Amino acid sequence: MTLPATMRALEASAFAIDSLKLVERPVPAPRRGEILVRIRAASLNYRDLAILAQAYLPTLPLPYVPASDGCGEVVAVGDEVTRFRLGDRVAPIYTQGWHDGKPTIEMRTKRTLGAPLSGVLQDYVAVPAEDAVIVPGHLTDAEVATLPIAALTAWSTLEEGDVKPGDTVLVQGTGGVALFALQFAKLAGARVIALSSSDEKLARAKALGADVGINYRTTPDWQVAVKEATGGRGVDIVVETAGATLDKSLASLAFGGFIGVVGFVAGYEAKIPLRAVLGPMIRIQGIAVGSRARFEAMNRAIALHGLKPVIDSTFPLARGADAFRHLASGQHFGKVVIDVAGA
Numbered sequence: 001m002t003l004p005a006t007m008r009a010l011e012a013s014a015f016a017i018d019s020l021k022l023v024e025r026p027v028p029a030p031r032r033g034e035i036l037v038r039i040r041a042a043s044l045n046y047r048d049l050a051i052l053a054q055a056y057l058p059t060l061p062l063p064y065v066p067a068s069d070g071c072g073e074v075v076a077v078g079d080e081v082t083r084f085r086l087g088d089r090v091a092p093i094y095t096q097g098w099h100d101g102k103p104t105i106e107m108r109t110k111r112t113l114g115a116p117l118s119g120v121l122q123d124y125v126a127v128p129a130e131d132a133v134i135v136p137g138h139l140t141d142a143e144v145a146t147l148p149i150a151a152l153t154a155w156s157t158l159e160e161g162d163v164k165p166g167d168t169v170l171v172q173g174t175g176g177v178a179l180f181a182l183q184f185a186k187l188a189g190a191r192v193i194a195l196s197s198s199d200e201k202l203a204r205a206k207a208l209g210a211d212v213g214i215n216y217r218t219t220p221d222w223q224v225a226v227k228e229a230t231g232g233r234g235v236d237i238v239v240e241t242a243g244a245t246l247d248k249s250l251a252s253l254a255f256g257g258f259i260g261v262v263g264f265v266a267g268y269e270a271k272i273p274l275r276a277v278l279g280p281m282i283r284i285q286g287i288a289v290g291s292r293a294r295f296e297a298m299n300r301a302i303a304l305h306g307l308k309p310v311i312d313s314t315f316p317l318a319r320g321a322d323a324f325r326h327l328a329s330g331q332h333f334g335k336v337v338i339d340v341a342g343a
């Protein structure tokens with residue numbers, strides 16, 4: 001295949017959604033050990049919004065190409081690549097270099113795609129062959145593009161929480177991470193309680209398998225409703241995407257329960273009573289997406305069970321800024337996707 005010399009990239013020239021513009025960039029040549037991926041689809045994460053709002057990585061050099069999650073085809077390989085062949089459909093991993101176990105601090109802070117490393121909202125991306133995975137064959141490119149952060153974070157949280165059949169899992173909201181956590185918890189044989197600001201979204205979460213839905217806007221003391229819904233016992237695992245609600249999550253837990261602290265959509269700070277952690281022997285664990293080995297294990301589960309990610313909407317690359325605005329509006333249910341290969 002003859003590759004073009006230049007490609008389209010959606011570049012942010014300032015910390016503002018309005019600054020996102022299509023520009024022309026040279027197509028990178030894969031170096032030794034690298035693959036060149038023709039990106040077909042990408043998806044957005046809350047992180048991408050937070051970076052553009054300068055609320056996360058505030059000293060990131062401009063301009064930059066956002067977004068971490070993509071799916072594409074291997075169109076060129078550098079010397080010494082044995083892991084992939086031309087035509088393979090792959091997803092680059094978010095934390096480059098994190099293959100198994102725990103990452104180093106350098107990987108976590110300097111080697112993440114979509115800032116500080118150049119992101120996937122461009123036609124071609126070169127990554128080390130070791131830093132991409134083969135993707136489940138039954139999924140569309142758009143569906144695959146939802147996996148690298150949102151799905152893997154949900155998977156890691158449940159794995160860190162030792163999810164078992166019969167457990168009860170609390171998921172907060174109906175965004176990307178929460179809906180994957182709902183789906184994986186059901187696969188694991190758990191009961192799921194879902195929170196949302198919208199009754200209509202709760203009905204959709206129930207159609208996906210949620211056993212109980214609680215509107216956190218009309219029931220601000222939702223921890224009481226969670227305890228009631230579990231006969232007073234509490235939940236085993238909380239997938240904490242809201243952050244500032246940690247005190248309520250603690251009050252929702254069963255003895256010996258687990259909170260995976262994933263996100264901060266309700267704010268970065270929480271005040272918690274230590275007695276609620278000590279006495280009931282609670283585990284609280286920060287979550288940072290996951291390793292390549294976990295990504296591959298997750299993909300096996302997704303393929304075995306024919307699991308389909310929930311896509312809210314798809315925007316063409318040229319309208320990428322609208323995709324960010326849509327995510328910021330909070331109207332979405334599941335993932336917002338960008339069709340990179342389309343017109």
Ligand SMILES: NC(=O)c1ccc[n+]([C@@H]2O[C@H](COP(=O)([O-])OP(=O)(O)OC[C@H]3O[C@@H](n4cnc5c(N)ncnc54)[C@H](OP(=O)(O)O)[C@@H]3O)[C@@H](O)[C@H]2O)c1
Nearest residue numbers: 046173174175176177196197242263264265266287288289
């Ligand atoms: N640590 C990690 O590895 C990791 C990985 C991925 C994401 N995250 C973080 O996790 C969070 C969620 O990410 P995402 O990509 O899934 O976001 P998202 O798709 O934008 O979803 C956010 C959802 O949060 C819900 N929400 C808002 N305020 C809430 C509140 N006060 N209580 C409960 N739910 C609330 C809303 O659901 P409703 O509309 O249904 O109310 C909204 O749709 C973000 O903070 C993100 O940065 C962290």
